[in-house]
Structures are given as structure tokens and as C-alpha cells.
Amino acid sequence: GQSLEQPSEVTAVEGAIVQINCTYQTSGFYGLSWYQQHDGGAPTFLSYNGLDGLEETGRFSSFLSRSDSYGYLLLQELQMKDSASYFCAVPNQAGTALIFGKGTTLSVSS
Amino acid sequence: DTGVSQNPRHKITKRGQNVTFRCDPISEHNRLYWYRQTLGQGPEFLTYFQNEAQLEKSRLLSDRFSAERPKGSFSTLEIQRTEQGDSAMYLCASSLEGLWRYTFGSGTRLTVV
Numbered sequence: 195g196q197s198l199e200q201p202s203e204v205t206a207v208e209g210a211i212v213q214i215n216c217t218y219q220t221s222g223f224y225g226l227s228w229y230q231q232h233d234g235g236a237p238t239f240l241s242y243n244g245l246d247g248l249e250e251t252g253r254f255s256s257f258l259s260r261s262d263s264y265g266y267l268l269l270q271e272l273q274m275k276d277s278a279s280y281f282c283a284v285p286n287q288a289g290t291a292l293i294f295g296k297g298t299t300l301s302v303s304s
Numbered sequence: 305d306t307g308v309s310q311n312p313r314h315k316i317t318k319r320g321q322n323v324t325f326r327c328d329p330i331s332e333h334n335r336l337y338w339y340r341q342t343l344g345q346g347p348e349f350l351t352y353f354q355n356e357a358q359l360e361k362s363r364l365l366s367d368r369f370s371a372e373r374p375k376g377s378f379s380t381l382e383i384q385r386t387e388q389g390d391s392a393m394y395l396c397a398s399s400l401e402g403l404w405r406y407t408f409g410s411g412t413r414l415t416v417v
Contacts, residue, residue, distance in 0.1 A: 229402050236308075236395065236408040237347065238339050281346045285404060291337055292404060294346030 196220040198282055205301045206272050211230075212257040214267045216282035225280035226258050227292060227304045232278045240267070269300070277302045289303040306330075306407035310396050316415045317347055324382045325412045329398030336379050337406065338371055339395040341363065347395055353379060354401065386416045 206212040216226065229237040230240040241249055243258035243265060243291045255268040258279040269276055279299050309328040317351050322375055323335035329336045334355050351361045351370070355376035364373075368386075373379040393413050396405040 203397075216339045225404055236410045237397075237406075239405045242404050263332070283404075284345075286349070287358065291352050292406065293349060294339075296344070297346050 196286060196293050197283065198284065198293065199252050200280075200282055200298045202296070203278045203299045203301070205303065208272055208274060208304050209298065212272060212300065214269075214282075214300070216256045216265050216267070216295060218263050218265075218282070218284050220263075220284050220293075222285075222289060223260060226256070226287050227283045228256055228267045229281045229283060229294070230278050231281065231297070237281060243273045244301050270281055272302045274302050274304065276300060308396055308398055308407050309347070310394075310409035310412050312411065312412055314413045314415075315334045316417060319388060319416055320385055322382065322384045323386060323414065325394055325396075326379055327381070327396030327409055328377075329379070329396070330407055331377075332400070333398035333407070334376070334401050336373055337397045337399075338381050339397065340409070341393045341395055342391075350381075352365045365390075382416075386414075388412060388416045389414045 200216045227242045228240040231237040241256040248257045253270045259263040279297040281294045281297045283294045311326045327405045337352045338350040349362050353373040368384045371381045393411045395411045397408045399406050
């Protein structure tokens with residue numbers, strides 16, 4: 195089977211840096227994705243790591259270590275609008291659809 | 305590119321009634337997915353289509369659920385004889401084959417009373 199573990203909640207202040215970790219167990223590995231979802235909104239794609247290392251997109255970066263079955267999402271220069279739920283996801287064993295973690299709720303305060 | 309559209313946005317139904325949701329994916333995307341999301345949880349995979357073919361169904365998709373994607377365009381998800389446990393947000397997503405970048409619709413929130 196497959197499983198993903200991520201913290202349920204993270205809190206931070208504006209301007210800070212926060213890291214959201216994700217560990218996964220999967221039989222076949224096709225990459226690690228991250229999605230953001232605001233309350234009442236649709237999940238939106240943030241990043242995808244198919245290979246080890248760091249991918250940077252503006253204030254957001256994502257890291258993958260396949261040997262450790264571990265990745266993280268790094269959010270820098272936090273803004274109030276970053277308050278949302280963040281989900282890591284991996285393709286299922288058949289490589290046909292994404293399996294999502296339970297999500298990490300990020301609360302950014304001023 | 306108008307994104308993924310889902311209708312209706314909200315649906316309240318009495319237990320035992322049938323409901324149908326519609327999803328219009330991004331036209332260039334050949335893969336379409338249905339997910340269910342409950343409060344505090346991540347999206348749970350239900351089923352996916354490649355073009356008009358339904359290629360995989362989750363064990364979550366009981367016999368009361370059926371999905372179609374005629375002509376490989378829009379898709380419908382029908383729930384028959386709804387139960388209170390069916391109350392959830394039903395999300396549709398589309399993607400290009402081989403890419404793990406999903407575009408989700410805003411979902412249909414189903415409440416079974």
C-alpha cells in the first residue's frame with residue numbers, strides 16, 4: 195500500500211520561513227507533488243519533484259530525497275495569503291492517479 | 305483555457321435520492337479524475353478516465369456510484385440512493401497524460417440530509 199505522513203498543523207508569523215515535511219511509503223515512485231488549498235477553494239498545483247534535489251519557484255521551494263522517502267515544501271517570506279492547507283501527493287502504485295496526504299494547515303499571523 | 309468547471313457548486317439532497325454532478329475539464333487534457341474530500345482530509349481518489357475510457361476505479365467507489373465521460377469531453381458522476389456518508393466535496397481534476405500537474409475544479413459540495 196501507499197501512505198504519506200505530514201504534520202497536521204504549522205503556525206508562523208509574516209516574513210518567516212516555514213518547512214512542511216512529507217514522508218511517503220510507496221511501491222513504485224514517480225515523483226512527489228505539492229498542492230495548496232485555501233478554505234473553500236480548489237487545490238492548486240505548486241510543485242513537482244521527480245528527481246532528488248531542490249526545485250525553486252519564487253518564494254516556494256520543494257525538496258526530494260528518494261533514498262529517504264522524504265520531501266519538504268519550503269515557504270519563504272511568509273504572507274498572510276499563504277494561510278492554507280498544503281498537501282503532498284505521490285502517484286499510486288500503478289502510476290495512474292495521485293494519492294494525497296491528509297494535509298498540513300498553515301496559519302500565518304501578523 | 306477556462307480551467308476546470310464543475311456544476312453544481314452545492315447540492316443538498318434527501319437521503320435515498322439520486323444526484324448527478326458534471327465536470328468540464330480543460331479541453332486539451334486527456335485525463336480526467338474524480339476525487340472526494342471530507343473536512344480535514346486530503347482528496348481521496350475515486351476514478352479516472354483517459355479520453356472516454358474509465359481505466360481505474362477506487363474501492364471507495366461503491367456500486368451506487370457511476371461515472372461516465374462520453375466522447376472524452378465532459379464527465380458526469382452519479383450517486384444513486386444517497387446516504388449521509390456521501391456528504392463531501394466532490395472534486396474533478398484534469399491533466400495531460402504523463403504529467404502530474406492536475407488542474408482541479410472548484411468542486412461540488414454535496415450535503416445529504
